[in-house]
Amino acid sequence: MDLKRLFYGSREVFGLDIGSSYVKAVQLRHDEHGYHVITAGLTAISGDNKDKPAGISEVVRAIRRCMKSAQIKTKNAVCGVSGPNVALRRFRFPSVGVEEVESAVLSEAQQVCPFEEGQYIVDYQLFTNNTGGDLSEAKNPQDRGAIRGVLAAATMGVIGHKSQVVKAASLNCVLIDVDGLALLNCFVECEKESRGEPTGVVCVGSKYTNFAILGSDGVPFVRDIPHAADEIVTDIAGELKVSLQAVRDMAAGKSDGDVKGFEDSMKTAAGAMTSDIARTLRYYSAQEGRKVRKIYICGGFAGAKGFVELLNSQLPVEAVIWNPFNKMHFEGGQGGAKLVKEQGSRLALAAGLAMRTI
Known part of the structure; x- marks a missing residue:
């Protein structure tokens, strides 16, 4: 299934991931040999108080610094949204005319989106030719010819806020995607040899953990877990009675600190997140009849000291750190490489x- 468009929309674009702590930007080029990295940037969002959320002006300054350091020339940004104000659902309709699908x-x-009527935007994608995904083997005769696909919805508030921040940075928000779908598309493009059985991608951000599963039939399953890095860091800081920055330094391996205490505290602090991941794995297995056996870990907390080892000890699947750029060619300078x-x-x-693409 090709999920190349969602929400608004070929011009030259770059990916702009605006997090709570960092701004990340990547520009790629694609040809018959695969994807080439033109440039990439990573910039911290610095505020007056590192223990409090940054304001819009601080985020805008970080975006501009990131653009400058990465030397990105195009102003056309593709952004993503996730969290409780975003919903992704599959659908199946009896055979209907093309004009009736929308x-x-x-x-x-x-019926299925938990948002106030009239306060959200919807887009959708049909499974390719309606023969891909779970349509490939229609066991029930009445399923044959049915229309199946996936719809995405996001509140106007979350889309408006993202667009406002990007516009304030003098950029054009040309497309807004769902974070989980963007991760899966990246996985499909970079890890083609890993296809064949359900595989999960877990992106641990500051506020949310995006858990996306690509089924063996190419059908996506996405869930945003409300437990992520900020919660883990805050809980560890409280347990060890140290500052948030001290915990971040220990997680990054920049401080010796109380390493044993850090690792013990992380097991407790990450408990809610690992429990939600395990619960989601059981739900997916029960619904799809197939088990996920491997998950790829990415995001800001993926490289935290002992984190992936913790996941391997707490979850019934293999967890590995995922760097999609290992499968790409780099064309920029040494700093970007x-x-x-x-x-x-x-x-x-x-x-x-x-x-x-747009």
Whole structure:
């Protein structure tokens, strides 16, 4: 299934991942040999108080610094959204005319999306030729000829806020994607040999953990877990009675600190997140009849000291750090090459956004 468009929309674009702590930007070029990295940037969002959320002006300054350091010339940004104000649902309709599909999708969205009527935007994608995904083997005769696909909905508030921030940075937000779908598209493009059985991608951000599963039939399953890096860091800081920055330094391996205490505290602090991941794995297995056996970890917290080892000890699947840039060619300078080699897992979402076409 090709999920190349969602929400608004070929111009030259770059992927812009605006997080709570960092801004990430990636620009790619695609040809018959695969994807080439033109440039990439990673910039911290610095505020007056590192323990409090940054304001819009601070985020805008970080975007501009990131653009400058990466030397990105185009102003056409592809951004992503996730969290409780975004919903992704599959749908199946009896065989209907092409002109009726859109109204059927909108009607379905009204029934399944937990948002106030009239306060959200909907887009959808049909499974390719309606023979891909779970349509490939229609066991029930009445399923044959059915229309199936996936719809995405996001509140006007979350889309408006993202667009406002990008516009304030003097950029054009030409397309808004769903974070989980962007991650899966990046996975499909970079890990073709890993296809064949359900595989999960877990992106651990500051506020949310995006858990996206690509089924063996190519059908996506996406869930945003409300437990992520900020919660883990805050809980560890409280347990060890140290500052948030001290915990971040220990996680990054920049401080010896109380390493044993840090690792013990992380097991407890990450408990809610690992429990949600395990619960989601069980749900997916029960619904699809197939088990996920491997998950690829990316995002800002993926490289935290002992984190992937913790996941392997707590989850019934193999967890590995994922750097999609290992499967790409780099065309930029040495600084950018070093960045994608050492910090590529943090830039995975930005890479997925950069792969979108409009």
